[in-house]
Amino acid sequence: MRRSCSISLPILVVLSAIAYIYYTTVFIFIEGWFGLRTSPGLMNAVILTVTAFMCIFNYVIAIVRDPGLVPATFMPDIEDAETPVHEIKRKGGDLRYCQKCSHFKPPRAHHCRICKRCVLRMDHHCIWINNCVGHANYKVFFVFVFYAVISCIHALVLLFGSFVQDAQKDEEQIRDSTRTIYIISGLLLVPLSVALSILLGWHIYLILWNKTTIEYHEGVRAMWLAEKVGNVYQHPYDLGPYENLTSVLGPNIFTWLCPTARHIGSGLRFRTVYDKMVSASTMR
Ligand SMILES: [Zn+2]
Ligand SMILES: [Zn+2]
Numbered sequence: 001m002r003r004s005c006s007i008s009l010p011i012l013v014v015l016s017a018i019a020y021i022y023y024t025t026v027f028i029f030i031e032g033w034f035g036l037r038t039s040p041g042l043m044n045a046v047i048l049t050v051t052a053f054m055c056i057f058n059y060v061i062a063i064v065r066d067p068g069l070v071p072a073t074f075m076p077d078i079e080d081a082e083t084p085v086h087e088i089k090r091k092g093g094d095l096r097y098c099q100k101c102s103h104f105k106p107p108r109a110h111h112c113r114i115c116k117r118c119v120l121r122m123d124h125h126c127i128w129i130n131n132c133v134g135h136a137n138y139k140v141f142f143v144f145v146f147y148a149v150i151s152c153i154h155a156l157v158l159l160f161g162s163f164v165q166d167a168q169k170d171e172e173q174i175r176d177s178t179r180t181i182y183i184i185s186g187l188l189l190v191p192l193s194v195a196l197s198i199l200l201g202w203h204i205y206l207i208l209w210n211k212t213t214i215e216y217h218e219g220v221r222a223m224w225l226a227e228k229v230g231n232v233y234q235h236p237y238d239l240g241p242y243e244n245l246t247s248v249l250g251p252n253i254f255t256w257l258c259p260t261a262r263h264i265g266s267g268l269r270f271r272t273v274y275d276k277m278v279s280a281s282t283m284r
Pocket of ligand 1: 099116
């Protein structure tokens with residue numbers, strides 16, 4: 001079942017917040033601190049416009065792009081020993097079947113109760129994009145969070161600079177409306193910057209280990225179970241930090257922060273530690 005893309009209340013809240021922060025930062029804080037006709041004022045306005053544009057552009061792609069539909073024709077190839085389609089980490093390698101969608105689940109795919117379908121390499125369902133974050137839109141979601149953090153911190157610095165300059169003026173010169181804008185913007189920007197920075201840090205950690213949020217939680221349980229019987233659990237898709245980064249963000253470091261998606265593959269199969277060991281032994 002394909003998803004039907006719809007505008008939800010949280011999406012309108014995010015877009016309104018971006019519009020409000022952008023407008024007040026450019027036309028009140030930059031204008032108040034430097035003036036938009038000066039070179040530092042213009043430079044700050046251009047930088048903020050570029051990061052805000054990248055933020056909205058990636059946000060919209062994350063909303064409209066299908067996160068990864070399991071093809072109706074998908075069949076696990078159990079004969080091929082070199083391409084293990086079994087989920088290595090759970091249930092002793094049983095084939096995974098979704099009762100609700102009536103098809104086999106490729107590795108790393110999960111059923112989303114909200115989208116009512118299976119999603120390839122599912123990370124989580126995000127209410128702020130009214131969509132699942134999965135195989136096909138994970139990178140744009142990450143790039144969106146990155147530019148959102150940069151824009152928020154930049155706007156916060158400009159708010160602070162403008163506020164300090166205004167504080168040196170006479171009380172009467174600062175209008176009540178400007179004071180209200182400082183308060184509203186501060187109340188928006190401080191928690192947003194903190195929350196988005198934590199979210200960005202979390203996803204950088206996940207990318208470095210090539211895990212999804214679901215796999216992180218499954219891994220905690222698997223590690224505990226393995227320790228109980230004296231084994232060591234290893235996440236099967238962890239190929240080392242650099243290979244993990246390139247498999248998620250792309251092979252070209254200059255496009256890591258662009259919404260490119262050519263490198264992601266079908267999402268039905270992912271390179272594992274097992275593949276790495278096989279290719280290393282055949283090269284010997
Ligand atoms: Zn399903
Ligand atoms: Zn979902």
